[in-house]
Amino acid sequence: MKKLSTFLLMIFSISSYAQEKTLAEKLGYSKEDRLLIIHADDIGMAHSENIATIDAIKNGVVNSTSIMMPCAWSTEVGELIKDMPGLDIGVHITLTNEWHTYKYAPIASKSEVPGLVGPDGFMYKDCASVAQNASPEEVEKEMRAQIEAAIKIGIKPTHLDSHMGCVFYGRPEYVASYIKLAEEYGIPAMLNQQIVDGVIKPNPELFKDLDVDNLILIDETAIASPQSYDTMGMENFYTELLNNLKPGVTVLLNHIAFNDAEMQAITTRFTHWHAKWRQDDYDFFTSQKARNLITANNIKLITWEEIGKKLK
Amino acid sequence: MKKLSTFLLMIFSISSYAQEKTLAEKLGYSKEDRLLIIHADDIGMAHSENIATIDAIKNGVVNSTSIMMPCAWSTEVGELIKDMPGLDIGVHITLTNEWHTYKYAPIASKSEVPGLVGPDGFMYKDCASVAQNASPEEVEKEMRAQIEAAIKIGIKPTHLDSHMGCVFYGRPEYVASYIKLAEEYGIPAMLNQQIVDGVIKPNPELFKDLDVDNLILIDETAIASPQSYDTMGMENFYTELLNNLKPGVTVLLNHIAFNDAEMQAITTRFTHWHAKWRQDDYDFFTSQKARNLITANNIKLITWEEIGKKLK
Numbered sequence: 001m002k003k004l005s006t007f008l009l010m011i012f013s014i015s016s017y018a019q020e021k022t023l024a025e026k027l028g029y030s031k032e033d034r035l036l037i038i039h040a041d042d043i044g045m046a047h048s049e050n051i052a053t054i055d056a057i058k059n060g061v062v063n064s065t066s067i068m069m070p071c072a073w074s075t076e077v078g079e080l081i082k083d084m085p086g087l088d089i090g091v092h093i094t095l096t097n098e099w100h101t102y103k104y105a106p107i108a109s110k111s112e113v114p115g116l117v118g119p120d121g122f123m124y125k126d127c128a129s130v131a132q133n134a135s136p137e138e139v140e141k142e143m144r145a146q147i148e149a150a151i152k153i154g155i156k157p158t159h160l161d162s163h164m165g166c167v168f169y170g171r172p173e174y175v176a177s178y179i180k181l182a183e184e185y186g187i188p189a190m191l192n193q194q195i196v197d198g199v200i201k202p203n204p205e206l207f208k209d210l211d212v213d214n215l216i217l218i219d220e221t222a223i224a225s226p227q228s229y230d231t232m233g234m235e236n237f238y239t240e241l242l243n244n245l246k247p248g249v250t251v252l253l254n255h256i257a258f259n260d261a262e263m264q265a266i267t268t269r270f271t272h273w274h275a276k277w278r279q280d281d282y283d284f285f286t287s288q289k290a291r292n293l294i295t296a297n298n299i300k301l302i303t304w305e306e307i308g309k310k311l312k
Numbered sequence: 313m314k315k316l317s318t319f320l321l322m323i324f325s326i327s328s329y330a331q332e333k334t335l336a337e338k339l340g341y342s343k344e345d346r347l348l349i350i351h352a353d354d355i356g357m358a359h360s361e362n363i364a365t366i367d368a369i370k371n372g373v374v375n376s377t378s379i380m381m382p383c384a385w386s387t388e389v390g391e392l393i394k395d396m397p398g399l400d401i402g403v404h405i406t407l408t409n410e411w412h413t414y415k416y417a418p419i420a421s422k423s424e425v426p427g428l429v430g431p432d433g434f435m436y437k438d439c440a441s442v443a444q445n446a447s448p449e450e451v452e453k454e455m456r457a458q459i460e461a462a463i464k465i466g467i468k469p470t471h472l473d474s475h476m477g478c479v480f481y482g483r484p485e486y487v488a489s490y491i492k493l494a495e496e497y498g499i500p501a502m503l504n505q506q507i508v509d510g511v512i513k514p515n516p517e518l519f520k521d522l523d524v525d526n527l528i529l530i531d532e533t534a535i536a537s538p539q540s541y542d543t544m545g546m547e548n549f550y551t552e553l554l555n556n557l558k559p560g561v562t563v564l565l566n567h568i569a570f571n572d573a574e575m576q577a578i579t580t581r582f583t584h585w586h587a588k589w590r591q592d593d594y595d596f597f598t599s600q601k602a603r604n605l606i607t608a609n610n611i612k613l614i615t616w617e618e619i620g621k622k623l624k
Contacts, residue, residue: 109421
């Protein structure tokens with residue numbers, strides 16, 4: 001088995017990949033500890049997303065985020081975090097532009113990554129189109145451009161993850177590049193929530209060339225699904241989640257913005273992941289109830305930076 | 313004198329360029345008629361700008377606009393104007409990204425127009441930097457890309473104009489390309505307000521190679537200045553303007569958006585042309601008072617489409 005990585009890949013509950021010590025133990029905790037990263041995806045995507053996410057970090061329980069560099073508002077994040085030197089912030093590798101009326105293109109020159117540019121001149125709307133059109137070289141070039149752009153606006157990335165999971169969809173080489181870049185920048189790389197959701201099922205070929213025995217696996221990734229939004233509502237979903245958190249390391253992914261005119265326009269015609277959904281996330285993760293649930297359940301908050309430093 | 317253009321260039325009151333008939337007469341009006349285009353710049357720049365401008369066209373007295381294609385929200389305009397087939401809408405050629413935290417890059421591939429890309433990966437903030445860095449070939453390529461992008465989202469451009477007047481700043485070849493492209497697409501090209509303001513004084517070389525005798529000249533371009541905003545306020549400024557409109561063709565340039573969170577963030581640290589300024593413009597040009605002033609002063613509203621068609 002070709003050894004592509006000696007560093008980190010965080011994978012949800014692939015039980016066949018046995019580990020001698022649990023991840024919690026490797027991080028210096030007991031295997032009974034409930035360890036949690038409360039992670040807000042999509043900062044940089046919009047002004048509304050930026051100010052709501054920063055507020056939920058400063059005044060709520062969110063303790064990690066990751067940035068979408070190709071979007072018009074990513075530069076604002078560099079300004080907003082100037083007084084937050086220890087901030088846990090990764091690069092949310094973005095290969096798609098899923099919105100109907102709010103657009104962005106790759107950061108790399110379009111002529112150098114033509115496979116990432118759709119017929120409208122912006123990124124494709126879905127991962128399948130990316131997989132169909134973008135070569136592994138193009139994806140690696142764009143991923144690198146996004147990491148470099150983040151560094152240029154003053155971010156010290158603590159991890160990589162993948163918007164809509166597109167890195168894991170279709171071509172095994174995307175994953176290899178993702179892990180390679182994470183190693184190069186000395187940070188962990190996370191697997192995307194869509195796999196957890198079953199929304200996107202990764203190609204079975206995805207990990208065949210990876211040295212899985214040497215990869216670090218996240219025990220669980222948790223995220224609200226459209227069904228949980230529709231049937232339970234956010235507060236009930238997260239309450240149940242925090243009351244039943246399993247021992248080990250969980251990454252709780254959310255999407256925090258305000259239900260305002262900008263976010264409503266960006267998410268136009270979306271029945272989920274929209275402005276109201278993001279406001280509900282903001283409301284819960286800035287509530288006293290969330291804080292109380294963390295205390296009552298003896299949940300220990302950890303960060304990607306901690307994982308990166310301890311497992312380097 | 314080299315004949316670069318037999319078509320249209322709209323220039324404010326350069327009296328040495330004599331015309332036998334006035335522009336009003338060429339358009340079929342008397343030379344005593346007060347003809348006015350009420351033009352909202354900057355549509356496409358932001359969601360706030362888009363919905364406010366469309367509203368001011370549908371429910372106010374604004375009757376023309378021009379779009380900033382490189383911005384994240386330009387695509388939304390294509391959707392918003394689907395039910396407005398006769399809309400007067402030009403391409404607001406955009407070579408600068410003047411905002412501090414809201415960013416956009418050229419539409420053309422960055423590697424093909426490197427002179428239009430600043431060190432942060434986006435357009436430069438001011439016209440001087442454009443003139444210093446961008447070759448005439450790069451500017452022509454980007455202008456063409458913006459016109460083509462507008463057509464791609466369903467716009468039938470009625471005219472060209474220039475954001476912040478950068479087309480007129482620095483290199484005479486920019487103006488030549490601008491006129492050439494207007495001819496090619498069969499539409500008029502307008503001179504930018506900054507020249508009128510004296511904010512940017514065009515290079516004296518600018519028109520030396522143009523066949524000025526064959527250019528069509530706008531009689532007056534009117535725009536609120538920072539001084540008029542500070543000392544008179546928008547309502548007083550426009551009231552005085554409409555009560556004292558001279559005979560001939562005037563283009564009244566304004567900037568219409570809502571004083572909301574998005575626009576406040578885009579215009580952060582700007583003391584003029586900001587969210588409040590744009591809301592004041594919206595308020596005046598959707599008021600009954602504006603309508604009454606137009607009627608009382610017997611002002612006839614004309615459009616760029618009319619000029620383009622009659623003078624072709």
